[in-house]
Amino acid sequence: MKHEEIDLSKRSFMKIAATLGATAALCPLSSLMLPDSALAEPMVPLRLFNPHTGETYSVELFSGSQWNKSGLLVCDWMMRDWRQKQVVNCDRKLYAALYVIQRKFNVSSPIAINSGFRSNATNRMLRGNSIARNGGRVTAESPAVNSQHLYAKAVDFSIPGVPVPVVSRYVKSLNIGGLGVYSTFTHMDTGRIRQWGRPI
Numbered sequence: 001m002k003h004e005e006i007d008l009s010k011r012s013f014m015k016i017a018a019t020l021g022a023t024a025a026l027c028p029l030s031s032l033m034l035p036d037s038a039l040a041e042p043m044v045p046l047r048l049f050n051p052h053t054g055e056t057y058s059v060e061l062f063s064g065s066q067w068n069k070s071g072l073l074v075c076d077w078m079m080r081d082w083r084q085k086q087v088v089n090c091d092r093k094l095y096a097a098l099y100v101i102q103r104k105f106n107v108s109s110p111i112a113i114n115s116g117f118r119s120n121a122t123n124r125m126l127r128g129n130s131i132a133r134n135g136g137r138v139t140a141e142s143p144a145v146n147s148q149h150l151y152a153k154a155v156d157f158s159i160p161g162v163p164v165p166v167v168s169r170y171v172k173s174l175n176i177g178g179l180g181v182y183s184t185f186t187h188m189d190t191g192r193i194r195q196w197g198r199p200i
Ligand SMILES: [Zn+2]
Pocket: 115, 149, 154, 155, 156, 180, 187, 188
């Protein structure tokens, strides 16, 4: 996967978005291993909210049967490491899955993205904070040294109004990869199938 770092001023983001706007990459919808019904017409925008930065975007993720490149770019922006000002191309399967999850629960509020891509520095900091909060102990909820967030293959998110266990059970049914169940959010990644955290 390409880990492209893009300078993060909003102006440069808009410039990149404008450049890529007309170009659509092939969308391997059939290879997403997600239920066909979830991708049925009509397509709706994916709505994302970043509680750390207060940003909200409505994203057209697909253009017909293809990915909408500028939509992907907005998703990457919302998944960026805002602490270290780094944005990379995240695993598109996460976005497709968020789209499917949004359709499943059909809520009007946007999906809250608590954490997406993490640089090494941010992951180390979050892990250190978590261990410090737990009196120096590593717990199941401490960010992993080799977290999938480092590879832009993980997202921590919540759906307003839908309890975490309910969202987590649905994520599990999608068989995407890793599932972590926390008190206020669900961790979903595209690594190998595994589960940790609270019971669901
Ligand atoms: Zn996570």
